[in-house]
Amino acid sequence: MIAEIICVGTEILLGNIVNTNAAYLSEQLALLGITCYFQTVVGDNRERLLETLEIAAKRSDLILLSGGLGPTQDDLTKETVAEFCSKKLVEDKASRKHIEAYFAERGMKPSENNWKQALVPEGARVMENHNGTAPGIIVEKGDNQFFLLPGPPEELKLMFEESVAPYLRSISPFVILSQTVRTCGLSESFVEQQLVDLIDKQTNPTIATYAKLGEVHVRVTARAESQKEATKLIKPMVKELKARFGNSIYTADEGVSLEKSLADLLRSANMTLSCAESCTGGLIAATLVGVPGISDLFKAGFVTYSNKAKRKLLGVKKGTLQKYGAVSSQTAEEMVRGLLAETKTDVGIAATGIAGPDGGTKEKPVGLVYVSCNVKGKITVKECHLKGTREKIRRAAVTEALMLARSCVLEQLSKEILK
Amino acid sequence: MIAEIICVGTEILLGNIVNTNAAYLSEQLALLGITCYFQTVVGDNRERLLETLEIAAKRSDLILLSGGLGPTQDDLTKETVAEFCSKKLVEDKASRKHIEAYFAERGMKPSENNWKQALVPEGARVMENHNGTAPGIIVEKGDNQFFLLPGPPEELKLMFEESVAPYLRSISPFVILSQTVRTCGLSESFVEQQLVDLIDKQTNPTIATYAKLGEVHVRVTARAESQKEATKLIKPMVKELKARFGNSIYTADEGVSLEKSLADLLRSANMTLSCAESCTGGLIAATLVGVPGISDLFKAGFVTYSNKAKRKLLGVKKGTLQKYGAVSSQTAEEMVRGLLAETKTDVGIAATGIAGPDGGTKEKPVGLVYVSCNVKGKITVKECHLKGTREKIRRAAVTEALMLARSCVLEQLSKEILK
Numbered sequence: 018m019i020a021e022i023i024c025v026g027t028e029i030l031l032g033n034i035v036n037t038n039a040a041y042l043s044e045q046l047a048l049l050g051i052t053c054y055f056q057t058v059v060g061d062n063r064e065r066l067l068e069t070l071e072i073a074a075k076r077s078d079l080i081l082l083s084g085g086l087g088p089t090q091d092d093l094t095k096e097t098v099a100e101f102c103s104k105k106l107v108e109d110k111a112s113r114k115h116i117e118a119y120f121a122e123r124g125m126k127p128s129e130n131n132w133k134q135a136l137v138p139e140g141a142r143v144m145e146n147h148n149g150t151a152p153g154i155i156v157e158k159g160d161n162q163f164f165l166l167p168g169p170p171e172e173l174k175l176m177f178e179e180s181v182a183p184y185l186r187s188i189s190p191f192v193i194l195s196q197t198v199r200t201c202g203l204s205e206s207f208v209e210q211q212l213v214d215l216i217d218k219q220t221n222p223t224i225a226t227y228a229k230l231g232e233v234h235v236r237v238t239a240r241a242e243s244q245k246e247a248t249k250l251i252k253p254m255v256k257e258l259k260a261r262f263g264n265s266i267y268t269a270d271e272g273v274s275l276e277k278s279l280a281d282l283l284r285s286a287n288m289t290l291s292c293a294e295s296c297t298g299g300l301i302a303a304t305l306v307g308v309p310g311i312s313d314l315f316k317a318g319f320v321t322y323s324n325k326a327k328r329k330l331l332g333v334k335k336g337t338l339q340k341y342g343a344v345s346s347q348t349a350e351e352m353v354r355g356l357l358a359e360t361k362t363d364v365g366i367a368a369t370g371i372a373g374p375d376g377g378t379k380e381k382p383v384g385l386v387y388v389s390c391n392v393k394g395k396i397t398v399k400e401c402h403l404k405g406t407r408e409k410i411r412r413a414a415v416t417e418a419l420m421l422a423r424s425c426v427l428e429q430l431s432k433e434i435l436k
Numbered sequence: 437m438i439a440e441i442i443c444v445g446t447e448i449l450l451g452n453i454v455n456t457n458a459a460y461l462s463e464q465l466a467l468l469g470i471t472c473y474f475q476t477v478v479g480d481n482r483e484r485l486l487e488t489l490e491i492a493a494k495r496s497d498l499i500l501l502s503g504g505l506g507p508t509q510d511d512l513t514k515e516t517v518a519e520f521c522s523k524k525l526v527e528d529k530a531s532r533k534h535i536e537a538y539f540a541e542r543g544m545k546p547s548e549n550n551w552k553q554a555l556v557p558e559g560a561r562v563m564e565n566h567n568g569t570a571p572g573i574i575v576e577k578g579d580n581q582f583f584l585l586p587g588p589p590e591e592l593k594l595m596f597e598e599s600v601a602p603y604l605r606s607i608s609p610f611v612i613l614s615q616t617v618r619t620c621g622l623s624e625s626f627v628e629q630q631l632v633d634l635i636d637k638q639t640n641p642t643i644a645t646y647a648k649l650g651e652v653h654v655r656v657t658a659r660a661e662s663q664k665e666a667t668k669l670i671k672p673m674v675k676e677l678k679a680r681f682g683n684s685i686y687t688a689d690e691g692v693s694l695e696k697s698l699a700d701l702l703r704s705a706n707m708t709l710s711c712a713e714s715c716t717g718g719l720i721a722a723t724l725v726g727v728p729g730i731s732d733l734f735k736a737g738f739v740t741y742s743n744k745a746k747r748k749l750l751g752v753k754k755g756t757l758q759k760y761g762a763v764s765s766q767t768a769e770e771m772v773r774g775l776l777a778e779t780k781t782d783v784g785i786a787a788t789g790i791a792g793p794d795g796g797t798k799e800k801p802v803g804l805v806y807v808s809c810n811v812k813g814k815i816t817v818k819e820c821h822l823k824g825t826r827e828k829i830r831r832a833a834v835t836e837a838l839m840l841a842r843s844c845v846l847e848q849l850s851k852e853i854l855k
Binding site for chain 1: 448449450451452453454455456458459460461462463464465466472473474475476477478479481484487488491495623624625626628629635644645646647655711713715716717718719720721722723724725726728729730731734735736737738739740741742744745749779791792793794821823824825826827828830
């Protein structure tokens, strides 16, 4: 079963947006064990889309399209695919209702062109869009199956997860299963070196490493005839990885982020959390609050961007700021000390640094960040030298702060156990 | 002159990397006024690359390829294009010297397979690679010109700037220029309806709309023989858009985000800013701090996730929380009142709501968010009904808060002017 991906959108051809949909779909197909030989981008143009469909239909079985399902005149993916498959467009009642409800919920009225989104090719399978109004569509022509997916990434991803993946799994002759072991604080080349013997002799399961800002993920993938068999292949490899990387692994569960693993750890230890941020400017708090249900342990955050705020809200001493500067180990230390005094939480994390692009000096260059953690009075500060754009430095600083919190909490817990 | 882009690399087809090269090349072509109708991604595979070249050569004049010029056995772009063009590979002396020097500078010796990179198709134009060892190549077959560029983005970009762009400019008959007008608070279909007369009769310049979370961008694009002439075509259309959308336009400048436009507005009014967040959990602050140089006006932020923090840090009354709840217009109001009392800034923004997935009730469903703004004592609260995932609701709440702040500040400024 060979697939290919067609992304429709003049904005991609103009370079206005980076085609993350193609990367997402490719990755998902690979996870499902479906080979993808081509990705094509074509504009919102009937003739050229028809030409692209013609080429794709000859060489692939499954053709995944994204984009061009919107309500505007530009959007013609559905119309063109229907034409290519010689199908009439008919109104899908459920989709019309969904559009009605979508607008009603927002206290808005659909305009005339919104109803266009309720049209689907005759005989097509319709997939609900839980993040938007354009339904997804699976339509066949001969041996080809065309999957029409919305362009906005959050709509596409949710629809793929909810509808496309289960469908593809149901028509695929074997099962591909993978499990990802996520490490933090290690470099990719270090992780790879530790795995070289396993990588060299790998057949089934295979292992591959992926680097993400401050993290390295190791994915174990098995192909088998059943879920059970695949699980059996994966299990010993994951055990081996745990033996090799120990506490550097923050999770071996699917979809658990570093912040979620920290939240789980704190919850199990019955500890509450707060944060104080300078250069990260709220990003640590925002990352934590991205974890559903965190309100039971995350109490408060301070964005103390000015020195005055650091002094007033966190009690950082004037002398400390004058002598060592806002970006210093001493300030980072006082930030978490004051934070716990103020919030009465068990754990506090803080970050202060220079995110750039301006503000760097020879002694304190852009990318110098201090992260600190206070666990029930025990304070640890870490000096980090981060690289990249303002955005990248801020994100990396968040990861450093979360990693530090995790290791400090683990240390505290092991101490409590040893007592 | 029609161009198309072919990116070669199995890692792109596996979804391991996002194809930023295609976006970069597309954008550069558009800036040069060269139309690009297709982007294709194909793996490191001779047969499929030949097939792709065949298709591209029929429909495009200029074919830009990236990737597959490395020293390993996998890399076969050059060999395959040479085969397609019926050219022999011969050693390019300058490239060999460059490789020698590159390794010598790093105190390393090239291995046998590195010399492969000095081979080029007979009669080809060679472009130096100042960020790596693979030379760029321009080779012709009939009316087609093939541009072979390295895969690593920093090598590709530098080579494009230094060699490809000047060459393309020398053979291109015109200039393309575009300007984007960004609106907030309007729906895409509303914007389009307001523009339908312009879209219907558009030729040069053309206009197109793009929806982004809470924002709609309108891009005006002109094609002309000179930069000056293109600017002259764009100007009246942008003026017309300003007349139609007025204050809903937050910028007509390139690369200005909503938060940047708010920061610029506040700076011009000499106003300082602070924020208090519940459901957005730091994301408003983090978004603002993403604007370089914001430290001169953004003073402090509070993430008051618990009721206790709302009371202690912002002075929200116990009675208010008990009677109306944390997610209420009254609490949102008290949050910004307390915020300004605490921070002594001119403007304060706050958000409180239910981001989900849990915590919703019939009266207060997931997505109910109150954003509030306090401009020197004048408080405005807006009730929003947002949809989607936790992540999407939080992001949309940030946009709502920034939009509210923008309109409240504008109102205050116009009042001050009228005084």
